[in-house]
Amino acid sequence: MDNRYVVMDLETTGHSPANGDKIIEVGIVVIEGDVISDEFSTFLNPDMSIPPFITNLTGITDRDVEHAPFFQNKASDITALLSSSWLVAHNVTFDSGFLNEELANHGFSCLQNPIIDTVELSRILYPEAPSYKLAQLAAYLDIGHDDPHRALMDAYVTAELFLALKNKLQSLPYETIAHLFELEKGLHSDLYQLLDWQKQKRMFSIHEDKAIEINRGLAIKKQTNVKQEAMHPDMSFGFFLDGIYETGGSMQQHMPHYEKRSGQRDMSETVYDAFQSHHHALIEAQTGTGKTLAYMLPAIYEAISQRKRLVISTYTTQLQSQLLDDEIPLIRHLVPFPFRIALLKGKQHYISLEKFAQSLVMDQGDNYDIILTKAMILIWLTETDTGDIDEIQLPSNGYLFFKKVSSAMEETTHRSSQEFTRSYYQRAHQKAQQADILITNHAFLCTDIVNKYQLLPAYNKAIIDEAHHLEETAAKHYGAALDYVSVQNILNQVGETSDHSWLGQLLKGRPELWDMFAAEYWDDMFIKAKHETDDVFRMLFQYVLDRRQKDKSLSDIGRVQYRFESENERSDKWTAITEMATRLTYYLRDLIHALSPLTQLKTFDSGEDDELNKHMDDIQMVIDKMEHLFLTAETGQEVKWIEIEAYGAKNAVYLYSEPVSMAPLLNNDFFQKKESIILTSATLTMKDSFNFMQQRLGLSTENVLTANIKSPFSYPSQVQLMIPNDFPDIKHGNPDDFVEAVSEAVISMAHITGGRMLVLFTSYDMLKKSYYLLKELLDVHEYMLIAQGISSGSRSRLKKNFQTFEKSILLGTSSFWEGVDIPGDDLSCVMIARLPFQPPNHPVYEAKSNHLKQEGRNPFVELALPDAVIRFKQGFGRLIRSAEDRGIVFVCDARIKKARYGHYFTASIPDVPVTYDSTQTIMEKADEWFRNHD
Structure with missing residues (x-):
């Protein structure tokens, strides 16, 4: 058995043997001495019809299995092959579970083989892989996979994958193997013997890998400082652009299919003009412009020629990494001189080696996700240059664990120089200091703007990509957010003196601390603080429920929202809430006072000091936010609101505050302090006007350049905009009738497009109703129906599922309105259920609306309409x-044609043919249009 592995793959009629699903094909590959030595394959007759969905996925039909043997006829052959072997499979619990169920059903003994799951092992050994599906892993590792979802081919690919995993395991340093060995008992795969072999082989050998160094008992990739000097460009900007964009330029040399886009060069020149004149700029660059390259070229030229750092900010950290990984390598080929570039995020993105090393002492409370996360990080540390956790995909609970071992948990005030230089965050900060171009994200940029001390290295010029998100991101940073779970987590991390949390472990076996620490007082205050937290959040929950009973119009986005102004809340219940909030702040202050004497001790190491200071800071943060939300006099300059999950726990409460207007804050704290800020996005204008965006961001008109770069795409021939004139009136009619009409239109259009539809909703309630109605009306064997919030998985997972199945319909809301790219034939129709107006009773909208009314302005024209147009x-x-x-945009909301403001929507998108007619006529036209253009 020492070196015999049997790799298995099964094709089945469904996912659950308990529900009667059966095996229809078995594929087995035998590995002996790291060589494939045997194979076995057979169809099996399931004695039932194969569902169309499975036939579509695997290609196996009822005819293929009609004369195949039954499972019981082949069971002995299968179990004989598995004798004295490891059982290996991609998601082994599925295959072994199915096989054992069938064996038990036919009177055979169940398998007792040790198992290895190549999904789990791939997650550990290839933590940076983009996906752990077999086909994607095969592509990632250059393993041929010509016939997916057929058992023998999948078994062969899994065997090749397993051999690659074994080779990777053999290449790991001793320290990594030793730590994995300690974690093995918490994994699903039986890796004890494999790891023990590797451990014994390395125990007495000398570590010779020059790319690896040992730090705190961890094997990590050796960090090398590559000094790159920037070169002053000996050319004018126009000549610089000529050498890239024009005939014979570097774009043509490095991009064989490059077609010149005049708008791209226009944008580059506008950005440069703004830099030269020390102006800010608003640039709308429509889809297809190539805006990233268009703004990066002048940014690099400006930074190098002026010898001054320039900042690029993206909306998300994913876009930040995409820019660095995908765009910058190309740009280095295009630009005729070297430049230095760095990426910087918040400390919570970078791992702390010190904290992670401490965490590797096996905690009995660790669940599977945490053990898997620790194993993944061990491998990743031997490969990462940055220590940025966004490089890998952790399991969901792994991110909660990572918070505890991130650089955010470190204090840096008393670090030794060696510890300081080994910190991934400090190294990233050092690179940022030396960079010509610094890439960051809106959240970190806004943290820097709001903070009293500087987080980003000094800069005077910046480019804000996806700039339509700047206002909302900044508002969150100028505001406050607090919820029940986060407060309890902060307290639980400190814990009582007698439990296994931080404080109990700190005091354990240290009598000198017990002498100076009033343990009984601490535990009494700690319990009071936890109870008071529970009481105040429960009271807030009930308070909002009571308000909802009186005011049925309260905004509901899956949570009930209630806007409050402390001075106007006159009830006895609100008085009780403020008294409880005051009492909670007293208890929390007592906890800080109780911890304060420990800060004077000289016996703590730096890690213990860090955690003590971090816990005290976290408790103080809760005090500050509670006082701000409930105990500070109102200024009228901000909005405060409460959200509750009406059907959740009785303390599922979320508290928020934001400034009513960001314009003066951004103007004073950002735009007036910087020489030139370029704001760009595909959606900055309404009817070709930047006015509302300038007002919202606080940009004065005197020193702002504007440009609208049109798309190079041929929209009139690529898109049809279709609007039915016979849908029920949702505002004055029965909402269920409108949902029914939307669902019927989805089905009709799906038949024309073969699925490939994205249906966008403004309300999760409408999405949910439509989903369940479509489930009844659609042929679920023909179409794959995927819905945000109902189908499991993240946004990217739902998108991948949508693209995997040929006839898919994806229902989305909120985040699906932007940032989801589904190019090519995968998407042929976008259906918009309603024009995306913000609910008028949303707390932030309501407060901003009132603010505009007080100034004698029109909140619909200046707030509601621009927001809806941008979203549309x-x-x-x-x-x-x-x-x-190519495709159709189908808008179910006739207000786009009927309402006096409807033209703002149609005039704000590219000029496309519009059909406004009956649903039946539209479907006929759509069918004809697709057939004529196939």
């Missing part, structure tokens, strides 16, 4: 992502 443009933009894309 984002939804519209999901359809066409390349010059080859």
Whole structure:
């Protein structure tokens, strides 16, 4: 058995043997001495019809299995092959579980083989892989996979994958193997013997890998400082652009299919002009412009020629990494001189080696996700240059664990120089200091703007990409957010003196601390603080429920929202809430006072000091936010609100505050302090006007350049905008009738497009109703119906599932209106259920609306309409992502034609043919249009 592995793959009629699903094909590959030595394959007759979905996935039909043997006829052959072997499979619990169920059903003994799951082992050994599905892993590792979802081919690919995993395991340093060995008992795979072999082989050998160094008992990739000097460009900016964009330029040399886009160069020149004149700029660059390259070229030229750092900010950390990994390598080929570039995020993104090393002492409370996360990080540390956790995909609970071992848990005030230089965050900060171009994200940029001390290295010029998100991101940073779970987590991390949390472990076996620490007093205050937290959040929950009973119009986005102004809340219950909030702040202050004497001790190591200071800071943060939300006099300059999960726990409460207007804050704290800020996005205008965006961001009109760069795509031939004139009136009619009409239109259009539809909703309630109605009306064997919030998985997972199945319909809300790129034939129709107006009773909208009214301005024209138009443009933009894309945008909301403001929507998107007619006529036209363009 020492070196015999049997790799198995099964094709089945469904996912659950308990529900009667059966095996229809078995594929087995035998590995002996790291060589494939045997194979076995057979169809099996399931004695039932194969569902169309399975036939579509595997290609196996009822005819294929009609004369195949039954499972009991082949069971002995299968178990004989598995004798004295490891059982290996991709998701082994599925295959072994199915096989054992069938064996038990037919009177055979169940398998007792040790198992190895190549999904689990791949997650550990290839933590940076983009996906752990077999086909994607095969592509990632250059393993041929010509016939997916057929048992023998999948078994062969899994065997090749397993051999690659074994080779990777053999290449790991002793320290990594030793730590994995300690974690093995918490994993699903039986890796004890494999790891023990590797451990014994390395125990007495000398570590010779020059790319690896040992730090705190961890094997990590050796960090090398590559000094790159920037070169002053000996050319004018125009000549610089000529050498890139024009005929014979570097774009043509490095991009064989490059077609010149005049708008791209226009944008580059506008950005440069703004830099030269020390102006700010608003640039709308429509889809297909190539805006990233367009703004990066002048940014690099400006930074190098002026010898001054320039900042690029993206909306998300994913876009930040995408820019660095995908765009910058190309740009280095295009630009004729070297430049230094760095990426910087918040401390919570970087791992602390000190904290992680401490965490590797096996904690009996660790669940599977945490053990898997620790194993993944051990391998990743031997490969990462940055220590940035966004490089890998952790399991969901792994991110909660990572918070405890991130650089955010470190204090840096008393670090030794060696510890300081080994910190991934400090290294990233050092690179940022030396960079010509610094890439960051809106959240970190806004943290820097709001903070009293500087987090980003000094800069005077910046480019804000996806700039339509700047206002909302900044508002969150100027505001406050607090919820029940986070407060209890902060307290639980400190814990009582007698439990296994931080404080109990700190005091354990240290009598000198017990002498100076009033343990009984601490435990009494700690319990009071926890009870008071529970009481105040429960009271807030009930308070909002009571308000909802009186005011049925309260905003509900899956949570009930209630806007409050402390001075106007006159009830006895509100008085009780403020008294409880005051009492809670007293208890929390007592906890800080009780911990304060420990800060004077000289016996703590730096790690213990860090954690003590961090816990005290966290408790103080809760005090500050509670006082701000409930105990500070109102200024009228901010909005405060409460959200509750009406059907959740009785303390599922979330508290928020934000400034009513960001314009003066951004103007004073950002735009007036910087020489030139470029704001760009595909959606910054309404009817070609930047006015509302300038007002919202606080940009004065005197020193702002504006440019609208049109798309190079041929929208009139690529897109049809279709609007039915016979849908029920949702505002004055029965909402269920409208949902029914939307669902019927989805089905009709799905038959025309073969699925490939993205349906966008403004309300999760409408999405949910539509989903369940479609489940009843659609042929679920023909179409794959995927719905945000109902189908399991993240946004990216739902998108991948949508693209995997040929006839898919994806229902989305909120985040699906933007940032979801589905190019090519995968998407042929975007259906918009309603124009995306913000609910008028949303707390932030309500407060901003009142603020505008007090100034004698029109909140619909200046707030509601621009927001809806921008959102609509984002939804519209999901359809066409390349010059080859084609499709229909179907808008169910006739207000786009009927209402006096409707033209703002149609005039804010590219000029496309519009059909406003009956649903039947529209479907006929759509069918004809697709057939004529196939």
